[in-house]
Amino acid sequence: MNGEQGMQTNGNEVIIETHNLKKLYQMGSETIHALAGVDMQIRRNEYIAIMGPSGSGKSTLMNLIGCLDTPTEGEYVLNGTPVQGLDDDELARIRNREIGFVFQTFNLLPRASALHNVELPLIYAGVSSKVRQEKAKNALARVDLADRTHHKPNELSGGQRQRVAIARALVNDPSIVLADEPTGNLDSKTSEEIMSVFDELHSEGQTIIMVTHEHDIVGHAERVVTLRDGLIESHDARADGLL
Amino acid sequence: MYVLEGIWIALQQVWAHKLKSAFTLIGVIIGITFLIAVITVVEGMNRYVQEDFAGSLFGINTFTVVRRSQISTGSETEERRRRQARNPNLTLHDVDVISAAVPEAWRLAYNSDRGFDEVSYKERRRRNVRLIGGSDGYEALQGWDVEIGRGLTPLDQRRGLKVVVIGSEIADRLFPDVDPVGKQIRIGAHRFNVVGVWESQGGMFGVIRDASILMPFSVYRQTFARNPSEVDEISVKMRSMEEMEAAQIAVEGAMRTDRELRPGQENDFWLQTSSELLDTWDKIVKILFAAIPGLVSISLVVGGIVIMNIMLLSVAGRIQEIGIRKAVGARRRDILIQFLSESATLSVVGAGIGIVFGIGIGKGVEAFTPMPASVPVWGIAVALTLGILVGVGSGLYPAYRAAKQDPIVALRSE
Ligand SMILES: Nc1ncnc2c1ncn2[C@@H]1O[C@H](COP(=O)(O)OP(=O)(O)OP(=O)(O)O)[C@@H](O)[C@H]1O
Ligand SMILES: [Mg+2]
Numbered sequence: 001m002n003g004e005q006g007m008q009t010n011g012n013e014v015i016i017e018t019h020n021l022k023k024l025y026q027m028g029s030e031t032i033h034a035l036a037g038v039d040m041q042i043r044r045n046e047y048i049a050i051m052g053p054s055g056s057g058k059s060t061l062m063n064l065i066g067c068l069d070t071p072t073e074g075e076y077v078l079n080g081t082p083v084q085g086l087d088d089d090e091l092a093r094i095r096n097r098e099i100g101f102v103f104q105t106f107n108l109l110p111r112a113s114a115l116h117n118v119e120l121p122l123i124y125a126g127v128s129s130k131v132r133q134e135k136a137k138n139a140l141a142r143v144d145l146a147d148r149t150h151h152k153p154n155e156l157s158g159g160q161r162q163r164v165a166i167a168r169a170l171v172n173d174p175s176i177v178l179a180d181e182p183t184g185n186l187d188s189k190t191s192e193e194i195m196s197v198f199d200e201l202h203s204e205g206q207t208i209i210m211v212t213h214e215h216d217i218v219g220h221a222e223r224v225v226t227l228r229d230g231l232i233e234s235h236d237a238r239a240d241g242l243l
Numbered sequence: 244m245y246v247l248e249g250i251w252i253a254l255q256q257v258w259a260h261k262l263k264s265a266f267t268l269i270g271v272i273i274g275i276t277f278l279i280a281v282i283t284v285v286e287g288m289n290r291y292v293q294e295d296f297a298g299s300l301f302g303i304n305t306f307t308v309v310r311r312s313q314i315s316t317g318s319e320t321e322e323r324r325r326r327q328a329r330n331p332n333l334t335l336h337d338v339d340v341i342s343a344a345v346p347e348a349w350r351l352a353y354n355s356d357r358g359f360d361e362v363s364y365k366e367r368r369r370r371n372v373r374l375i376g377g378s379d380g381y382e383a384l385q386g387w388d389v390e391i392g393r394g395l396t397p398l399d400q401r402r403g404l405k406v407v408v409i410g411s412e413i414a415d416r417l418f419p420d421v422d423p424v425g426k427q428i429r430i431g432a433h434r435f436n437v438v439g440v441w442e443s444q445g446g447m448f449g450v451i452r453d454a455s456i457l458m459p460f461s462v463y464r465q466t467f468a469r470n471p472s473e474v475d476e477i478s479v480k481m482r483s484m485e486e487m488e489a490a491q492i493a494v495e496g497a498m499r500t501d502r503e504l505r506p507g508q509e510n511d512f513w514l515q516t517s518s519e520l521l522d523t524w525d526k527i528v529k530i531l532f533a534a535i536p537g538l539v540s541i542s543l544v545v546g547g548i549v550i551m552n553i554m555l556l557s558v559a560g561r562i563q564e565i566g567i568r569k570a571v572g573a574r575r576r577d578i579l580i581q582f583l584s585e586s587a588t589l590s591v592v593g594a595g596i597g598i599v600f601g602i603g604i605g606k607g608v609e610a611f612t613p614m615p616a617s618v619p620v621w622g623i624a625v626a627l628t629l630g631i632l633v634g635v636g637s638g639l640y641p642a643y644r645a646a647k648q649d650p651i652v653a654l655r656s657e
Contacts, residue, residue: 068570068650089574096572107567107654111255123248124572168571 015175015207016042016065021074023060023230034060036230037074042176042209047202047220050211052227058211059180061227065209066099066178067091079175096124100169102179106161108153114140114164115149121172139167143197159190166197170206177201179210195220249584256557256585257592264589267553270546271593271633272600275626278539279601279618282625284608285531287617292524304487305384305480306516308333308341308494313515330511333474337498337512338378341477344497345490350480352381354460355468362456364417364428372413373455374430376463382408384480387452392424392439395459399438403461407435411443412453430456433466491516543629546593547637554586554641565645566653579646586638587631594630598623 023035035057042048050058063069064076067083070091076083079098086094095101100121108117118136127135140146143163153161162182169177179198183191191214199220202208210221226233257264265272311327338353345351356375361368375381379400387394389408399406407428414423423437435458444452464471479494481487491514498512558565565578573581605616 063651066570068654089576092569092572092574092577095570101570103654107563107570109564109567120568121571124568124574124577172572 012044012046014041015044015079016040017075017077018065019075021061021064021076022072023057023064023069024072033230035064035071038227038230038232040225040232040235042207044175044207045202045205047198047208047222048210049221049224050209050227051213051224052233056227057230058227060230062178062180062209062211065176066101067094068101092124096121097172098175100172100174100177102162102165102169102177102182104181104184106153106158106165106185108161108164108168110153113150113152114145114156114167117153117164118167118171120168125172135171136167139171140164142170143167157190158186159193162186162190162194163197166194166201170201176207176209179208181211181213183212183214246580246584249581250588252581253585253588253592257589264592267549268546268589268593268596270542270544270549271590271630272546272597274539274542274546275594275597275630276600276604277542277597278535278629279598279622279626280604280608281531281535282622283602283605283616283618284614285528286619286622287605287609287615289524289528290617291615292521304482304484305478306487306491306494306514307479308337308477308498309475309513309515312513326509327513330513331502332470332472333477333512334472335474337501338474338477340497340501341479341494344493345479345481347481347486348479348490349482350380350384351478352378352384353474353477354378354381355463355473355475356455357467357469359430359456359467362413362417362428362430364423364426367417367419369413369416369454371454372410373451374463374467375455375457376460376467377457378460381460381478382457384478388442389439390442391422392437394439395457400459400461403459403465405433405435405462406438406458408439408441408457409437410441410453410455413456414440431467487516539629543633546590547633550586550589550634551637551641553589554582554638555644557585558582558641558645561645562648562653562656565648566650566656569648569650570654575646578648579642582642582645583635583638586641587634590634590637591627591630594626594633597630598626601626 018038018040021035021038022033025032025034038057038061050061052058060069064071065078067078067086071084074084078094081094083091083094101107108114109120112120115133115136118139119132122132122135137146137149140149143166145160145163145167148156148160148164151160153164156164162185166177166182169179177198182198183194186194198208198210202220224234224236226236310330310333333353335353338351342348342351354375354377356373359372359374361370362372363369377395379395379397382394390411391414392408394408395406398404407430409417409423409428417423417428418426423440426437427434428437429435435456441452441455441457479487479490481490495510495514499510502511504511565573568578568581602618605618608614609616
């Protein structure tokens, strides 16, 4: 837990701060420590890769940061707001305004067009239909899908689907984009494409946290956090080099 | 906006699975079809009875003395019906008694009538007509106007001329392309001069005027009456409702005195008014409307249960969708509203189909029977409201199940 001093960020404010974050599952008599007490700070405009073996708690941490799940114990402050203790609706609001999620399995609405999928967060934000369409089209343009607005997910390639998902994550101008193994279902060439999309977003100032297994992808991130057994094993800045 | 989303999804599903949707909605469709069909026909009848029938058959502020009740209300006992069958015939003497009892009557007239097999003009025939022998002023009391020619005059009456005014249906049949006025028609062995044609009354009970032939009472009595001393109906028209009620009492008293009935003894004649008829109709309507809610609610409850099951299946098949929506910021109530709108839309689609079918049946009844149909706006409003209520009611539980899904669990489900 001594990686902080090596950070290369330009003094931006902290937008995520966790303290002793725990997620426990009770399986019969056994208690599973999916997260066993995580302290971390993330500043605006950071690009962080989270690594670790399977079952180490990466997804659990992402879900907590993304307010999809609530911790068993510990504190989590997002953009100055203590998140623990908020009710379902308040969490939904934070997910809507502050978080953009990109999943390994894309998680698009199968019967809806790309445009409608991207509009979805705006619908729940109460944005008018006209503004919604405009923003959704812009977001699709940012991921190079301006010409696929009316395609359904099953009419798109895997890489295109993931780009629709990225557009959906961006459309509400979230504080952070969370990506849990976004290239896990893609071949290596398409993975590179998707990674360059994230690189570009980062260069435009987007804060990104990404879970990944693949070492060459780690090369895109500024900082690598490694989890093991629900705890942070290392907080390496890119400069330290993991590879 | 999730309301629109729900409506849109529901409509897409109905459209994509038309047959399945038809089965899903069958309960609602049947219930609403039945509701609208009954409302349409009853309302049509209701209007007709109130606006046309009662007024034209009996006239306003008019009552009629007859030997016995002609309207079967169903409430009278068999016993009473048998007693009335022993009532003596009305005669011209009764006409004198009644006109003496209400000298202030605006109009007073009497008539006898009978069905008759056939009338003819040259080769053309019309079967099943009604012959009416009316006293002077009968047409005026009935409010019948002539379309062509003239009505009967006091002179026709006094001289006992063999002249008739015929109903429009008879005129159309016997004189398709000539002016009936001045022509001679045959009624049985007798020849009559047509002097006029009544305005067509049309409608369900138009047959009463449109297929009738009116002649002077004295002529009818000599020529067609089965019993020459008999008068079938004696009608009194007053200027107002209050006057009519007072006149009824006076007539009843005079008749009882004349027939030497003891106090407590029942009338051996019958007073008939248009309000009596309306009362009877009201009873029928009440019974019909009392039966609707039971039948309609049974099919709506069944329909609602089917919709609930379909919605539960739909929710179960779309857990992942719910997870996705929650992940991007849908609150519980957003999901709730979406699924409620969806089931309400399904049900309203069913109600809409039911309304169309119901009106179709009403119009069919109107086209193929003499009964009129009329679609009241309130009927459609009730049907749509019921549709929404059934949809929301049957969607509540499935929508609640959808709304309380945990986003993580929902996202993981396949
Ligand atoms: N709902 C649950 N109930 C019980 N245990 C759970 C539940 N969710 C996660 N766990 C456990 O918590 C631990 C961490 O799981 P998590 O999904 O965060 O791992 P991960 O690092 O994302 O692994 P992977 O790389 O395979 O995706 C695992 O041991 C897992 O079995
Ligand atoms: Mg995982």
